Amino acid sequence: PLSDADRASELYRDLLAHDPRDTTALVSLGQLYSERERLPELLMLRRHELALSPDLERKLALRLEVARLTGELETRGDRVGALQQNLADRPGHRPSLDALGMILRQKGQHAELSVIFDKQARVLRDLGRGDEAAWLYRQVAELRERALADVPGALVAYRELHALVPEGDASEALARLHAELGEHAKAAEWWEIRLAVAPQELRATIAIALARAHIASLQSVRARACLELALVQDPSVDEARDPASKRGLGQTL
Numbered sequence: 001p002l003s004d005a006d007r008a009s010e011l012y013r014d015l016l017a018h019d020p021r022d023t024t025a026l027v028s029l030g031q032l033y034s035e036r037e038r039l040p041e042l043l044m045l046r047r048h049e050l051a052l053s054p055d056l057e058r059k060l061a062l063r064l065e066v067a068r069l070t071g072e073l074e075t076r077g078d079r080v081g082a083l084q085q086n087l088a089d090r091p092g093h094r095p096s097l098d099a100l101g102m103i104l105r106q107k108g109q110h111a112e113l114s115v116i117f118d119k120q121a122r123v124l125r126d127l128g129r130g131d132e133a134a135w136l137y138r139q140v141a142e143l144r145e146r147a148l149a150d151v152p153g154a155l156v157a158y159r160e161l162h163a164l165v166p167e168g169d170a171s172e173a174l175a176r177l178h179a180e181l182g183e184h185a186k187a188a189e190w191w192e193i194r195l196a197v198a199p200q201e202l203r204a205t206i207a208i209a210l211a212r213a214h215i216a217s218l219q220s221v222r223a224r225a226c227l228e229l230a231l232v233q234d235p236s237v238d239e240a241r242d243p244a245s246k247r248g249l250g251q252t253l
Contacts, residue, residue: 005032021052043069060086060093067099079103084116091123092132101139110147114140121160130164137161141173151177167197175209184216204233 012029015022026049033042043066050062063086067079080103086096097120104113121136141157144150155177162170175190191210198206211226 005036008032016048020048039069039072043073056089060090060096064095064099067096067103071103087116087120091120091127092129097136110143114143114148114153117143118157125160125164134161134164134168137164138170141170145173145177151181162193166193169194171197172206175213179213179216184213185219188213188217188219188222200233203229207233 009029009032012025012032015025016029019025026045030042030045030049033039033045046062046066046069050059050066053059053062063082066082070079070082080100083096083100083103086093087100090096097117100116101113104110104116117136118140121133121140124130124136125133137157137160141154141161144157145154155174158170158173158177161168162174171190171194175187175194178184178187178190188210191206191213195203195206195210207226207229211223214220214223214226
C-alpha cells in the first residue's frame with residue numbers, strides 16, 4: 001500500500017498534470033521530494049519549474065539548484081551547462097561563478113575554467129563593470145600561471161588586470177614573469193611602473209627588484225640609481241647598503 005507521502009506526491013502530480021503552473025503543488029511536491037531525498041524526481045520538478053518561470057531571479061535560483069542536484073547525481077555536464085546559462089542570462093552572477101570554480105577545480109578542468117572566466121571578464125569589462133572584471137582576470141592569470149604553466153597566457157591576463165587597476169600589483173606579477181622568461185629589460189619597465197604607484201612601505205623592496213632587472217639587462221648606471229633610491233626609502237636595506245655582503249647588489253656594480 002502507498003504511504004501517506006506517496007499518496008500526497010501522487011495527488012500533487014495529478015494537480016500539476018491539470019495545471020503545470022500550480023504554485024502550491026510545485027512547492028509542496030518539491031518539499032516532499034527534498035524530505036525523502038528523491039533527487040531524480042526533484043531534479044525533474046525543478047527543470048519543469050525552470051521552463052515555466054518568467055521571473056529571472058527565480059530562474060537563477062532554480063539553475064543553481066539544478067546544478068547542485070545534478071552534481072549529487074554525478075552528471076557534471078548538466079551542472080556546468082546550467083551555470084553557464086545563468087552567466088549568459090546574468091553576466092557576473094557570483095554564486096554561479098563560485099560554483100563553476102569549485103566544480104571545475106575539483107575535476108582538474110583548469111583550462112575550461114580559464115576559458116569561461118576569461119569570456120566573462122571580457123563581457124563585464126565591456127559593460128563597464130571594471131571591479132568584477134578585474135577579479136576574474138586575476139583568477140584567469142593565476143590559473144594560467146600556476147595550474148596550466150601558461151606564462152604567455154598569464155601575461156595577457158595580468159595586462160588586462162593592470163589596465164583595469166593600474167594602481168594594483170599586476171605590474172609586479174608582469175615584471176616577475178618577464179624576468180622568469182629572461183626578458184629583463186621588459187621586467188625593468190614593469191618594475192618602474194610598479195614603483196611609481198607602490199605604497200611607501202614597499203618602495204625600497206621594489207627599487208631593489210628594479211635594480212636587479214637593470215643589472216640583468218646590463219644597465220649598471222640605472223641599477224645604481226635604484227640602489228640609492230632604495231637607501232633613501234629604507235636605510236636599513238642591506239642589499240643596497242653593503243657592497244661586501246654576499247646578498248648585496250652593490251658588489252655587482
